[in-house]
Amino acid sequence: MSGVIAMILAGGEGTRLQPLTVTRSKPAVPFGGSYRLIDFVLNNFVNSDIIRIFVLTQFKSQSLFMHMKKGWAVSGIPGCFIDPIPAQMRMGKRWYDGTADAIYQNLGFIENRNPEHVCIFGSDHVYKMDIRQMLNYHTEKKAALTVSALKMPINEARAFGVIEVDATGRMIGFEEKPKFPKCIPGDPEHALVSMGNYIFEAQTLYRELHSDAESISSTHDFGRDIIPDMFPREKVYVYDFSTNHISGEQSEAYWRDVGNLDAYWQTNMDLIADKPKFYLYNPSWALHTYYPPLPPAAFLDTESHQTKISQSMISAGSSIKGATVDHSILGFNCEVDCGTKICDSVLLGDVKIGDGCRIRRAIIDKHVEIAPGVVIGEDPEQDRNLFTVSDGGIVVVPKGAKIGF
Secondary structure (H helix, E strand, C coil), X not given: CCCEEEEEECCCCCHHHCCCCCCCCHHHCEECCCEECHHHHHHHHHHCCCCEEEEECCCCCHHHHHHHHHHCCCCCXXXXXXXXXXXXXXXXXXXXXXXXXXXXXXXXXXXXXXXXXXXXXXXXXXXXXXXXXXXXXXXXXXXXXXXXXXXXXXXXXHHCEEEEECCCCEEEEEEECCCCCCCECCECCEEEEEEEEEEEEHHHHHHXXXXXXXXXXXXXXXXXXXXHHHCCCCCEXXXXXXXXXXXXXXXXXXXXXXXXXXXHHHHHHHCCCCCCCCCCCCHHHCCCCCCCCCCCCEEECCCCCCCEEECCEECCCCEEXXXXXXXXXXXXXXXXXXXXXXXXXXXXXXXXXXXXXXXECEEECCCCEECCCCEECCCHHHHHHHCEECCCCCEEECCCCEECC
């Protein structure tokens, strides 16, 4: 689609995901054994035949940059690119002041490509979306701006922008992260919330961003400033994400914001449910990422213990020797030794766990080494003294930690 440019906002600091974001930006956090969070929005664009993509980075971007360099480099296809753009302080010696300012500071990259439409999407959500369908809706409505949205339980909606629409789908109300979200008419248990995905007419975007940049009262954010200012005077429409259909997928639309540790853990667990709500294996919607050159995972019995793997995903390069892994996800290059039991846990990769350990309801970051006999996830008081523990009781072991030595 030569008339479309995608701008992906990938500069999120991700403070609520710490310690996973101590050394990397939020979009670079590993997920689902083989992926990074940014892979899902990139796959959505590529699978929608939109391969003119700029990725705007900011905080701790090296890990993200290396992942994109290894897994998402595009060459030899005229007019196609997936290019990271680091924060360059083009408007003075300052970081991006908000999501709108991030686009404003990089308007030159858009204008040089002369697109008709500009897609502005976030990079830290797990979902599948055929963006062509949203573009078609935007064009049919002759909208200046289209915002994608989904229905959400009212008690969760206060963390998002809450939308009101008329019978035609036109936006008639918008409030960013309200304390008391307005429900959908006739459905007091749910609200309509923004997914943070926008399609602008290019000329409209230029005009709105220049106007916003001149406002001294603006926070230069799409949700707080641009959208509330636009919808009363422009044709702003709302695209219902539940109508987006992808061949081979279940009818229920799946979208998760992994904004905190409990949500991150639960979204990983969704992948290995009896009937996964988010399916990784649909050949009609391939999920690309960077796969390092590693041998297949190995499951080896020992003289004293038999390896048992159930309801789990184990990534390449991993070696399980006489251990039990139940309802867990292991990233690349994990080593688990004899007699160890891992349950309801996520290992991000390059993790070594010694003999006779017990790991339960844990997230273990990369390059962690755990000595024989260590127990994690069974003694809440001890865990809180040693590690970060989420509100939901998930124990998080930070990157590079050496436990029990």
